[in-house]
Amino acid sequence: MEPGKYLQVAVVGVGGVGTQVVEQLIANPIYGFQLVALTSSKRMLQPTKDLCINPIAWKDALNASETPVDLSAVTSTLQELVKQGKKAVFIDNTSSQDVAEMYPALLSAGINVITPNKKAFSGEAGLYQAIVQASRSGRYLHESTVGAGLPIISTLRDLVETGDKVVKIEGVFSGTMSYIFNNFSAVEGSDESFSSIVKGARAQGYTEPNPADDLNGADVARKLTILARIIPELKDEQGNFPLLHGYQSVETTSLIQDAPASAVSNGDEFMKWLPEQDAHFSQMREQAAKEGSVLRYVGVVDVKNKVVKAELAKYPKTHPFATSLGGSDNIIMFHTERYGKRPLIVQGAGAGNDVTAMGVVSDILKLIRP
Ligand SMILES: NC(=O)C1=CN([C@@H]2O[C@H](COP(=O)(O)OP(=O)(O)OC[C@H]3O[C@@H](n4cnc5c(N)ncnc54)[C@H](OP(=O)(O)O)[C@@H]3O)[C@@H](O)[C@H]2O)C=CC1
Numbered sequence: 001m002e003p004g005k006y007l008q009v010a011v012v013g014v015g016g017v018g019t020q021v022v023e024q025l026i027a028n029p030i031y032g033f034q035l036v037a038l039t040s041s042k043r044m045l046q047p048t049k050d051l052c053i054n055p056i057a058w059k060d061a062l063n064a065s066e067t068p069v070d071l072s073a074v075t076s077t078l079q080e081l082v083k084q085g086k087k088a089v090f091i092d093n094t095s096s097q098d099v100a101e102m103y104p105a106l107l108s109a110g111i112n113v114i115t116p117n118k119k120a121f122s123g124e125a126g127l128y129q130a131i132v133q134a135s136r137s138g139r140y141l142h143e144s145t146v147g148a149g150l151p152i153i154s155t156l157r158d159l160v161e162t163g164d165k166v167v168k169i170e171g172v173f174s175g176t177m178s179y180i181f182n183n184f185s186a187v188e189g190s191d192e193s194f195s196s197i198v199k200g201a202r203a204q205g206y207t208e209p210n211p212a213d214d215l216n217g218a219d220v221a222r223k224l225t226i227l228a229r230i231i232p233e234l235k236d237e238q239g240n241f242p243l244l245h246g247y248q249s250v251e252t253t254s255l256i257q258d259a260p261a262s263a264v265s266n267g268d269e270f271m272k273w274l275p276e277q278d279a280h281f282s283q284m285r286e287q288a289a290k291e292g293s294v295l296r297y298v299g300v301v302d303v304k305n306k307v308v309k310a311e312l313a314k315y316p317k318t319h320p321f322a323t324s325l326g327g328s329d330n331i332i333m334f335h336t337e338r339y340g341k342r343p344l345i346v347q348g349a350g351a352g353n354d355v356t357a358m359g360v361v362s363d364i365l366k367l368i369r370p
């Protein structure tokens with residue numbers, strides 16, 4: 001029997017990343033799978049009627065579907081398949097908190113969960129602890145929540161689970177912030193406006209659905225929380241996780257403190273408001289250039305000093321964060337006992353639909369490889 005021949009896949013959310021996930025599965029059917037549910041936020045292909053969806057025409061079929069989305073029906077279908085002895089996976093490609101809150105029940109029912117959605121792993125500790133507890137029955141894999149397809153979570157787990165001790169993790173964790181500052185505060189100079197570069201990041205699929213969630217630092221704070229929770233030395237004496245209130249406990253510099261509520265809650269409104277900030281950002285760029293520096297948005301999990309923070313900092317034009325990054329690159333440096341003087345470094349595109357989907361699909365392969 002081919003491994004994974006009976007992997008039953010439900011895909012929830014087929015926006016930028018989700019569409020690529022489905023396309024990559026279809027294009028590379030090496031292990032075999034069956035699509036048993038596909039949903040947007042409004043409609044779905046009904047699992048009972050369309051069990052084993054035709055992969056070729058899935059988008060047209062979903063757009064034409066008159067079945068309103070019903071995630072409890074999706075769960076029941078997967079649960080039934082698990083009872084029949086099949087392996088099932090719920091892939092959450094949304095950024096929804098409500099969907100994230102379904103994970104403990106899904107895992108307890110023996111359904112595996114794979115997702116690039118950071119909400120469940122970076123919010124209040126209660127949900128995260130419930131997920132860890134429930135993972136005795138089903139597995140959860142979330143490689144794309146940090147560094148998109150780059151092997152960040154798997155690398156950290158490998159370090160920790162082979163007994164290495166993490167001293168500090170630092171780097172550029174946001175594809176959007178990287179793209180923005182690589183272009184806005186380039187070593188060779190730039191005069192493009194801040195808002196026009198943010199528009200470019202959004203058009204290329206790097207930003208969160210609302211770019212405000214990138215520019216307020218929350219996306220980086222979420223990623224730092226996700227990593228911090230994997231490091232045993234950051235647990236307290238009772239074995240509890242630090243950052244009880246998740247990303248909101250992280251010391252974070254927001255770049256948009258003055259944004260009106262309408263812009264914070266709506267991506268299009270945010271983009272309309274942003275040009276008002278161009279002069280302020282240009283001033284910061286000029287000041288950094290006068291000092292022979294560039295601006296970069298960085299994150300640190302300092303295990304030794306128990307500090308987790310996300311901030312905008314100035315770096316000399318010769319620093320690797322200034323010279324070696326391009327596009328939406330992330331660079332993540334693991335300083336550990338074993339990798340003492342020379343850190344283990346992972347670098348590459350840290351945002352984009354295709355690379356994020358690759359992280360999701362590689363998690364699926366981890367589930368089904370022999
Ligand atoms: N883009 C990137 O580079 C990266 C993204 N991620 C994460 O990947 C996830 C997806 O991002 P992206 O594809 O860019 O986002 P999009 O906004 O393009 O897509 C989100 C999808 O989720 C659907 N959806 C939203 N809420 C629900 C719900 N309650 N139930 C069912 N479906 C729902 C939307 O439906 P509808 O189309 O009807 O609105 C849409 O299909 C996010 O969590 C993001 O943080 C992680 C790493 C990198």
Ligand SMILES: N[C@@H](CC=O)C(=O)O
Nearest residue numbers: 174175176207208351
């Ligand atoms: N908006 C995020 C997407 C990946 O997590 C980013 O820019 O890094």
Ligand code: NA
Nearest residue numbers: 143146148150
């Ligand atoms: Na990753």
